[in-house]
Amino acid sequence: MAIIRKKGIFAGVKLPENKITEEEPVKRLPLPQKVIIPIQQNIGAPCQFIVKRGNEVKVGQKIAQSDKFVSAPIHSPVSGKVSKSTKLVNPATGALLDAITIDSDGQDQWVDLDSILKIEDIDSWEDALAEIDRIPPKKALEKIKEAGIVGLGGATFPTHVKLSPPPEKKIDTFILNGCECEPFITSDHRIMLEYGQHVLLGLQIIKKILNPSRLYVAIEDNKPDAIAHMNKLLEQMGLDEVDVVSLPSRYPMGAEKTLIKTILGRVVPMGGLPMDVGVVVNNVATSKAVAEAVLEGKPLIEKVVTVTGLFGEPQNLLARIGTPISALVSHCKLRERDQYHIILGGPMMGLPISDLQFPVNKGLNCVLIKEGYADDEQNCIKCARCIAACPMDLMPLKYPELVKNSAYSQCSEYYIANCIECGSCAFVCPAHIPIVGYIKTGKKKLAEK
Ligand code: SF4
Ligand code: SF4
Numbered sequence: 001m002a003i004i005r006k007k008g009i010f011a012g013v014k015l016p017e018n019k020i021t022e023e024e025p026v027k028r029l030p031l032p033q034k035v036i037i038p039i040q041q042n043i044g045a046p047c048q049f050i051v052k053r054g055n056e057v058k059v060g061q062k063i064a065q066s067d068k069f070v071s072a073p074i075h076s077p078v079s080g081k082v083s084k085s086t087k088l089v090n091p092a093t094g095a096l097l098d099a100i101t102i103d104s105d106g107q108d109q110w111v112d113l114d115s116i117l118k119i120e121d122i123d124s125w126e127d128a129l130a131e132i133d134r135i136p137p138k139k140a141l142e143k144i145k146e147a148g149i150v151g152l153g154g155a156t157f158p159t160h161v162k163l164s165p166p167p168e169k170k171i172d173t174f175i176l177n178g179c180e181c182e183p184f185i186t187s188d189h190r191i192m193l194e195y196g197q198h199v200l201l202g203l204q205i206i207k208k209i210l211n212p213s214r215l216y217v218a219i220e221d222n223k224p225d226a227i228a229h230m231n232k233l234l235e236q237m238g239l240d241e242v243d244v245v246s247l248p249s250r251y252p253m254g255a256e257k258t259l260i261k262t263i264l265g266r267v268v269p270m271g272g273l274p275m276d277v278g279v280v281v282n283n284v285a286t287s288k289a290v291a292e293a294v295l296e297g298k299p300l301i302e303k304v305v306t307v308t309g310l311f312g313e314p315q316n317l318l319a320r321i322g323t324p325i326s327a328l329v330s331h332c333k334l335r336e337r338d339q340y341h342i343i344l345g346g347p348m349m350g351l352p353i354s355d356l357q358f359p360v361n362k363g364l365n366c367v368l369i370k371e372g373y374a375d376d377e378q379n380c381i382k383c384a385r386c387i388a389a390c391p392m393d394l395m396p397l398k399y400p401e402l403v404k405n406s407a408y409s410q411c412s413e414y415y416i417a418n419c420i421e422c423g424s425c426a427f428v429c430p431a432h433i434p435i436v437g438y439i440k441t442g443k444k445k446l447a448e449k
Contacts, residue, residue: 003231005221005246010258010391013424015183015251015348017222021306021314022186026194028318029331031104035077035322036359037063038088039098042150043157044070049100055082057102059110060299062146072148072158072362075299077320078104088358091344091351093444099359102322113297114143119198125237129204131295137209140294147293148300148362153177153188153254153283154345156363159290162280163209169275173264174212176203178219178226178284179247179254182346185366187304188284190316192219192226195288196233202287203242205294210280215242217284218259222249251348252422256281258391270418285365305360307332309369310340319360326356328367339372348423378431386425386435392418396425400438408449411442419443 040046045068051057057076064074083103087096116135122128145160165171176199180188192199207215217234219227231244245263247253257268259281266277274281282290285304292298301321305328308314312333319328325342343350344358345366386396398414419439426435 003227003244003246004216006248006262010250010261011389011393011424012250012252012258012391012422013389013427014249015427017249018183018308019186019189019222020184021308021316022189022223024186024190024315026190026304026316026318029320029323029328031078031106031108032320032323032327034083034101034103034324035320036086036088036099036101036324036357037074037077037322038090038359038361039064039074040090041074041156041321041362042072043155044068044072044161047071047074049098051082051100053082053084053100056080057082059108060113060301061111062299063100070158070161072150072160073146074148075301076102077301077322078102079107079109080105089355091353091358115297116295119201119291119295122197128201129237132201132204132208135205135208135294140205140209143294143297144290147289147298149286149289149293150300150362151283152285152289152303152362152365154349154363154365159282159286162282163206165210165275165280170278171210171212171275171280172278173214173216173280174203174206174210175259175263175279175281176215176217176284176287177254177256177259177281178217178223178230179259180223181220181249181251181254182348182366183251184308184368185306185346186308187306187316187365189223189226191285191288191304192223193229196229197237198288198291199284200230200233200237200239200242200287201295202289202291204239205290206280206282206287212280216263217242217244218247218263219244220249220253221246251424252391252420255391255420255422257420270415300362303360303362303364305364306366308366310335310337310371311369321360321362323360324357325353325359325367328360329356329369334369337371341370341372343368343370348427349421376432377434380431380433383430385428385430389424389428391422391424392420394419396435396439399442400433400435403438403442403445406445408442408445412446416442416446
């Protein structure tokens with residue numbers, strides 16, 4: 001076990017961090033009176049609801065599922081009654097999304113959980129790690145799948161799929177991602193400080209499933225307290241085989257491909273996945289959820305969300321999935337402003353919404369309220385700053401031009417599919433061109449062909 005300090009080897013940009021909630025401990029948001037559950041909360045196959053209007057449900061009861069492998073079931077975050085079916089606008093696509101509303105009875109009655117041990121009650125790490133050692137990897141994977149866990153850093157790819165690489169893809173390295181490189185967001189930072197044991201128990205479970213020879217916890221150097229804390233916990237738990245890697249705070253360090261390139265010097269091929277270079281990456285919140293699912297039998301029904309920006313009291317809140325954003329906003333006291341934008345996620349990759357009834361979902365890690373400003377897109381001056389900033393070595397300036405001319409197939413020739421939509425190009429663009437918007441349109445048009 002060691003702290004390895006790495007220098008950056010990718011482009012990207014240095015951003016103002018604005019981590020105004022980094023010292024705010026996670027507080028539990030009071031139970032919502034109702035939750036709104038969208039049917040699509042993972043990348044892959046959508047679920048089907050298995051409850052209907054009038055049904056009584058308990059916390060943790062499965063309410064939606066799919067028979068497809070690349071999917072993750074959804075569980076009720078409250079006890080109460082299904083009161084209606086509804087539609088929501090998906091902020092990522094603009095399409096309508098089926099949803100149900102569950103009225104909470106305020107009782108918080110849970111289903112019986114298939115618990116092996118309670119993490120808070122552990123008094124011997126040796127015994128807890130021995131317990132993990134006795135769990136067959138297949139059983140652990142099944143519990144992760146049944147708990148509905150997806151990538152909680154925002155990607156929402158089902159975790160049981162990520163942890164089941166095909167036999168020909170030999171995984172030699174696992175990276176636990178605690179970078180959290182987007183400005184403003186501090187939920188993962190607080191999770192490492194306050195739920196570090198959960199995170200590292202999850203790491204041990206993942207290690208048991210993947211059996212990699214190298215394990216890293218990757219944290220940016222703007223979180224020295226998290227680096228020290230994770231290292232101390234690793235020592236206390238006797239996890240000698242895990243190294244903490246301190247990385248330069250540079251956006252988008254937390255993107256899987258930049259992380260792999262920086263730590264291992266391996267380049268994920270164009271259109272490829274981390275498993276193509278022998279690596280699996282999971283974020284720290286996902287690892288916490290893995291430990292809670294496998295050890296405590298707890299399905300994914302809540303998550304830590306940073307509520308920040310123009311708030312009187314910006315905070316990190318543990319909120320039930322399905323809680324309307326309006327409940328988080330009023331809890332943190334929105335400051336009076338004539339014009340503001342509500343962003344789900346950070347300022348670089350987040351999505352604007354106008355409907356405050358839109359709920360917390362599995363992929364949400366931040367609600368950001370920013371001052372409004374007028375768009376003032378100008379002509380490209382061919383300064384090439386976007387090329388210098390792109391962590392994927394693309395030519396971002398090409399996409400607006402090609403999309404405006406409907407030359408979508410040429411976007412493929414410029415490897416548009418390899419864009420991770422990090423927004424670094426748009427951030428540095430002096431002409432204020434919303435390059436990522438053009439990229440999204442280009443990708444959508446190509447997918448429709
Ligand atoms: S082209 Fe894509 S990957 Fe490159 S900087 Fe822009 S958004 Fe990021
Ligand atoms: S940064 Fe903006 S203005 Fe400069 S080349 Fe790229 S798109 Fe054009």
